[in-house]
């Protein structure tokens with residue numbers, strides 16, 4: 001279990017980016033974090049990844065405090081961040097340097113097939129489309145089999161069609177080993193199609209505002225009325241989070257409360 | 262002079278070039294660049310041959326090549342080339358080592374950069390040839406001062422290239438290394454080195470160019486052998502063909518060594534757009 005306990009972050013320049021963010025995320029759960037721009041979503045994700053340290057509060061994974069990048073935690077950024085001097089296959093195998101060459105080749109080959117890029121193994125990153133590059137980034141993060149995979153607006157730079165395709169693809173890959181997914185997004189549709197639970201944040205300082213359980217079985221039908229209902233409740237919550245006149249709700253009460261209307 | 266016939270045929274291709282753009286770009290375009298010098302050389306050869314000019318001050322190509330052949334035949338040429346190559350090689354090696362080390366230190370540690378870089382930049386502002394009298398006083402007129410002068414010329418572009426390349430490595434790519442928990446040495450080997458390599462190769466090539474420039478300066482100052490000595494000797498004894506022969510050999514050697522660097526770097530730079538064309542998409 002991933003436990004966030006009153007995680008706060010104040011940057012050296014004085015920006016109070018994150019204030020007492022607490023949440024508990026079960027192994028294998030898919031959590032979407034949504035909120036206006038600048039409300040500390042990336043800050044939170046970087047703290048979980050161990051890339052930045054929280055000013056106060058703790059991040060623990062199965063009881064182990066996270067203060068620096070951890071083998072069990074992977075992250076995918078908004079940009080694929082592939083290494084341009086490595087072939088697609090070598091990019092995917094980048095985190096497997098400790099393995100024997102044969103084992104690494106094997107895992108990479110399977111990952112390539114799994115993301116549908118077997119024919120691109122020897123291509124250079126610059127020869128890939130945006131969607132293909134992000135798929136390679138997903139494979140690179142998943143191939144060391146992390147327990148937690150963090151995704152910071154991973155599909156926001158892609159066109160709507162490619163985005164949908166990759167969302168389905170991500171779910172497919174997730175089903176293989178069922179890592180915990182924490183996905184930052186600004187796309188309500190994406191949050192509802194992927195997540196078991198949506199955390200809504202509000203800005204200045206960034207904090208948890210609301211959480212909404214998405215009690216829908218997978219695969220989810222984007223056109224069902226129930227799906228629309230969940231979308232509407234996330235949207236309403238998002239609107240309220242940006243409305244300064246709405247007071248903070250105690251978001252730590254537990255799930256289910258978002259269904260109050 | 263037979264070889265320019267196919268060249269001329271090649272160069273007539275642009276007229277019909279639209280039909281076969283790939284073949285044109287592969288072979289004809291570099292050939293196109295040879296057209297002008299070949300026409301000029303051939304033209305001058307004809308002018309002298311037909312008696313319009315005696316070609317004493319500007320010897321025709323045939324006389325230049327005859328001089329080269331003479332020098333080569335007596336073994337002189339090899340001796341001069343070896344002397345010059347030796348100087349350039351040593352100066353280049355020292356300049357590259359110093360430039361790489363100091364450039365890497367300045368690029369990596371901002372404290373070292375603050376300490377070191379202003380001084381280097383100030384020294385860079387001095388035209389390097391201004392050092393010559395001092396080097397001669399300090400190191401004598403023989404090999405050491407020449408090699409140091411060449412090394413100084415090579416040092417600056419390499420230093421600037423390495424420092425600039427390290428400073429401009431994308432922080433986001435370092436973060437990929439951090440996520441995969443690379444150790445310091447692994448970070449350097451797997452992220453930093455490949456990222457700076459393209460700029461490094463460029464700086465080496467610029468440095469080598471300056472090395473060739475400075476070897477001429479060094480050898481003009483005083484040398485008993487070397488291509489620069491051939492230049493000076495040709496001037497003093499009024500042998501323009503020998504001067505031009507030395508110039509031609511300088512050009513060939515300069516191009517050849519530059520090409521060697523490019524060739525050595527090619528396997529590591531295939532990922533770049535510029536080198537990707539050969540691979541085919």
Ligand SMILES: Nc1ncnc2c1ncn2[C@@H]1O[C@H](COP(=O)(O)OP(=O)(O)O)[C@@H](O)[C@H]1O
Pocket residue numbers: 011012013015016017036037038039040041042043044206
């Ligand atoms: N490295 C940084 N230094 C200073 N301020 C930062 C830094 N990174 C982010 N911030 C500030 O912290 C706040 C939250 O940023 P971020 O976590 O990136 O928001 P989000 O990802 O939700 O858009 C913003 O006001 C942003 O300007």
Ligand SMILES: [Mg+2]
Pocket residue numbers: 041042043152
């Ligand atoms: Mg962000």
